[in-house]
Structures are given as C-alpha cells and as structure tokens.
Amino acid sequence: MELQLPPMTETGETLTGAEVVIRSLVAEGVEHIFGYPGGAVLFIYDALAQQDKLKHILVRHEQGALHAADGYARATGKCGVALVTSGPGVTNAVTGIATAYMDSIPMVIISGQVPTRAIGEDAFQECDTVGITRPCVKHNFLVKDVNDLAVTIKKAFYVATTGRPGPVLVDVPKDVSMHTTRFHYPDKIHMRSYNPVVKGHAGQIKKAVQLLLHAQRPMVYAGGGAILGNASAEVADLVRLLGFPVTNTLMGLGAYPATDKQFVGMLGMHGTFEANMAMQNCDVLIAIGARFDDRVIGNPAHFSEGNPTRKIIHIDVDPSSISKRVKVDVPIVGHVKDVLHDLLALVRGTRERPEPAALAAWWSQIEAWRAKDCLKYNRKSDLIKPQYVVEKLWEITKGDAFITSDVGQHQMWAAQYYKFDKPRRWINSGGLGTMGVGLPYAMGVKLAFPDADVACITGESSIQMCIQELSTCKQYRLPVKVVNLNNRYMGMVRQWQEFFHGNRYSESYMDALPDFVKLAEAYGHVGMRVDKPGDVEGALREAFKLKDRLVFLDIITDQTENVFPMVPGGKGISEMILSEEL
Amino acid sequence: MRHILSILVENEAGALSRVAGLFSARGYNIETLTVAPTEDATMSRMTIVTTGSDEVVEQITKQLNKLVDVVKVVDLSEGKHIERELMLVKVRASGKDREEMKRTADIFRGRIIDVTDKSYTIELTGTTEKLDAFLEALDRAAILETVRTGVSGIGRGEWVLKA
16 A cells, blocks of 8 residues: 655654554554453563553453443544454454444454464464455454554554544454564555545535425434534534424434434334334435435335435435435535535525425424324333333433443333433444443443443343453443343344244243342342332432442343334335334 | 446455455456556556446445545446457367368457367457357357456546556
8 A cells, every 4th residue: 555654753662563553552542442362462462561551451252342342432432442362362353343344433453363474374263364354344454564563553543433434453463563663653644545535515515405495394314424423513503403303313313312302203113103204204304424224214115116206415424325225316425524514504604494384384294293102101011111111211310321232122112212312322233233232332331431320221132142241340340230121032033023923932032041130249240130110210229329339230021012113124114013002 | 237347456465355355245246357466566457347237336336435445446338448358269170170260260360379289279359249259150069168367448548547
C-alpha cells in the first residue's frame, strides 16, 4: 500500500515488536484491552506487564474478550481493543468479531500467530487467521516484518474508526513481536485505496429537503448509523423542526428519545403497530443510517409494491447499503451527522414548511394506530410477566441505565419496554443475533462507566453461553446486575415453533438448569430468586442498592408469554400478528 | 447481462482472495477472472466477467469498492472497450486431417506453436465469441485439450484506468 508518511511521532527508541504493539495502542489513546494470553502472544503479554498505561482485562474465554471490547466500544464510541493468541484463541474470537462486523462496531483485534518461518507448516496452534476472519472483518493484516508493525496498527485504527466502522484484525507472528525496530508512530495516514466519503452531495441534499417540505405523510426512520455517527442531536432537531413522526430500529434505539410524543416506537418484526403502519403508509420516508434489512421491513416486495408512490431519501456512509434491498429515490452518501447538518441548514434557511393540515391528518391517523395499544399485556396474571420486569427496571433505574441484552424474546421485550432516551444506552447484538453477548457487553460498559447503573437483561439459555465471565466480573469488581428472565425455554425458538411448527417444541426447552442463585454465589456474587409478581420491584430495588456487588436476579417468568406484535418471516411489515390481549 | 469489470487492486498478499471471497460470499457469478501486476508494480489489475441484473452489478461494484485493497473499479461494458482472451488448443492432426486443421487455424488467424507427428498446439487470441466459434468449427473428437486465460479488457480511445 502506498503511504505518504507525514511528520511522525518519533521517539527514536529501539523497541521489540511486542513493545511496539503496546506503545502504538497507548498512542491511539487506548486505556483498556480485553484478552487472554497464550504461546504466540507471550512477548506482548511480557511487555504488557512492564508498563502501567494500558489496563488489561483477563476474560475467561476469548469470545468474552471480543464481546466486552465490543460493548465498551458501543457504549463509549471509542475503538474497542482485544488481544488473543493464535489458533484456538482466534477461532474462539471469531463469533465476537462477526458480531461486531454485522453491527459496524469499531474494533482492533491483535492476534498472535506462529513464527513467520513456521506459517503454513501446520504448526502447533496455527490457523489461517487472515483467511478465517476475512469475511467478518472490515479489513485484516498479517505483519511479516517488525518494521511495518506500527504503521499497520495505525492503519488498523484508521480503517476501523472511519467511514462505516468495523473490526480490523492485525495478525502478529511471534518472531515479529520478538524482533526489534526503531519505533515511529505516524500521526496521520493516507491510503490511496481507502477514502470514505464524509460530506453529502449538495444537490441531493437539496432534493431531499424539497421532498421533506412537500410531504403529506412523512416518516423518519433512524437506525444504528445515527448512533454510530453520533447524530442523535441532529435527528432530534430534524424531527422537531418539521413535526414529523420518528421510529428507531433495534440498533437505533436512543437515537431519538423514546419518551417523546413524536416517537412512535421501534419498527420491524417486533415493532409497534403504529411504527410499522406509518412506515408502510407514509409518502416520504427519510432513512438515516439504516439499511432496510429483513427484520425491519420484512418482505421488500411487499414494502415497495404495497406503496409504489412512496418517495425514499436514504442517508448512509456506506454506498452499498443504499438500494440493496429497496430502491431509493434520493440516495445521499455521507456521514449522517454531516449530511443532517447541511440538510438542517437548508430547512432552517427557508420559511417553507409542510402543509399543516396534511400533517395534522397524518398525525391523527398515527394516533388512531397508537390507540390500539399494541404493547398491552395481562397485568393481572399470577405469573411474572417479563414485560412487567422490564417496565419496573426502567422505573427503578429512572430510564437512565445502560442496558445490555442477549438474544431472543427478552431482547425484544427489553427493546419494547425500556424507553431509551439517550444514545449508546442500549447494547445488543442486532445483526448477527449472538446469544451470550449480554454479560460480557455489561462488563465492557461497566468498565467504561463505573458509576453508572448497568443491567444485563438475559434469559436462562443465553446467559449460559458466556456465564464463565461471572469470574471476570469478580476479579475486576464489575457490579453489574443480571436480570435473568427465566422461562425455562429458548423462548423465541419456542414462539416460532408454536406459531409455525405445530407446537412441536423440538429441543427448545431448557432442562437441568443450574440453581442460578447458588451459581452466582459460587462465583462470589449475590444471587436472588424471584417467583412472584409482587416481589419483582422489591428485588430490583434491593439489587440496585447493592452498589458494589454483582447481583444475579433469577426471575421465574410466564413460560407461555410471546412477543407481540410479530411480523412472520417473509410477510410485509403491515401484516402483524397482534397480542390476544387486544 | 454480461459485464466486464476492471479492477485495480493493491498488489498485496490476499487481495485476490478478498475479491474472490466477496463473489462467493454474496452469491455473485464469476465467469472469468484474470489478474497480473500492472506497469506500477504496487498494483495489480483484474478483469472479471460476471453476469447479473443491473441491480446486482451495481451491488457488486459497490461491494468491490468497499474492499480496502481495491483502488478502483470500472464497468468496461458501460462504454466502448476492447476485450481479448487467449486460448491454447491441442488438437489431433494426423493423416488427411492434418492439412485441414492448419487451414482452419489460418482462417481464425491462429498460430501453430507446437507440432508433433500426430498433433498441433494452436494459439488463438480474440473475443470470447471468436474462441468459441473456433472450437465449434473443429471436429469435437479432434480436440485433445484446451486452456483459456479468461477475458482481459481495456477501454477504447485515450481514456485510461488510473489509481
């Protein structure tokens, strides 16, 4: 790769590759790295032990390291960093890398590799790391010469954090970490083959403004890109300035305050009735850092053909996200924050506003949909309703906690019932849908925000996929609260089996569950079991009072509860199954 | 529709597998793929012949541009261009067919580059259709072996593909 090397931070010191890794990370402003040692990274761990700028968090499984670094990145907006050894260290990390990749999370992964002379000889703990991770990283590098190491790490951070963010892996053979070089860390880097667009096209933005100002039934649809691009203030400005309804995707929750009247709820497979109906029936749609994926708009043909006159504006930093599943009318490639800034300037510069009567009629239609109260559930049950637990959690934490989740029904209930008013408070695996992320995500978040309330909403199936990290939480005193919605089923699998597979609950029940209270205690934490609705609130309050303890709340919930509304796979988003309560 | 994509990539280890991996991961077709370094040794040029609807080819182009090692992508079939493919064919050439085989090669401007008592090896350059036509013109039983490079393409006129 051609490099124009501008003035460098030259210390003139001779360092080993291992020291170069550490010093480069420090130069990037990294404070925490998550990892697990092994043969190929022994020199790097040796260098780590001889400095005090970088704090290393020793996880119990490499997957936990990746998820923790990922959660840290999601909550802070900084680049997450993980360090793993060769072979199984890398293969264990792959799930975490793929999870971050699907949700465009900036991460740098340093992996050890067998010595360069042994590569290709099926050496002990050797694997083709660059090959295995290629389809699930934004980019990766194998460093064969210690003199290239610092510049490669610089490139890794640059690529990971700019444009559409994503994980970048740097594979460092053991001999490279042992050899010495003069340490130079470049301040800036230029790569001729990588130039992400920032500013949106002025003409396109003008067209978008015209569409918005003449909309009769407008809709704002903001996704994870609005969070990643730190554009929630701009999203809110646009929505308020024009008086438009707004929905957020699962990844976009918090981009617009959920308690605000103009928010119509999350959309998609388990979105609200009003959000999905408005999405389907609007005449001008502005998509902001969202990608019209299958869990959001369902069947793309139904979405397009059901409303062929709908005009779509799509702002995204990644051109390949535009017109991938749905053809759009006004594509705008650029950083969402910059594009919205320019767009807002045009809106503010004109007195023209959308026709008030049309907008009022549209809002009354939306209010009629909203009146259906699609998230209603049975509040008189003798069993604990999972929705109730999330509502209480929201109340007790004053809606201001960081909430991580695993994947399944509990994830959807968390998304529906915890009203996120701020960005980066909702940490979940949306794209890959990785069970097991919740606890390590919470670790990463708590490390970044030690004084904040951090709760992991999980289920008895998901939590067991990374439960070993309870040990890490003990070691580093990470007092997160685990809210285990225990329904003795892989709830979402069971729900699909109930709806689409004739109630045959094939392998979806969780038998032989551990006693989670004792398990938590065995790891040195506090365990609580709650099985009556009346005890939920008290237990939650008690858990959050124990500021410096990890509390594992094992909450025995209604086994038969389903997530509603639901758009069955392959259906259009307006074809929802609603709760029997309605 | 058939498209010819010209791609400049960094001459890095693994660049080819990134491109090939993209096509297989996303279910795109590759009909032919050629690659070699350019006059600038830091870059290689690939020519990929693919088929797909306009939407699919637009996605392919965008996805290729997203690869960090890809410097530039152009769809040659959008403008005037020249495409060529090289083929080597080993054919049976004995007895009375030997003279006929040479004549057919001459008609297609093929060159005989290796000879034995019983065989010719013919080198032929041209468009994919021309090479196909040559093979069609031969008696199937006479063809012993064929090897084709896949298409290389370049834009017509003074326009050049540069980094």
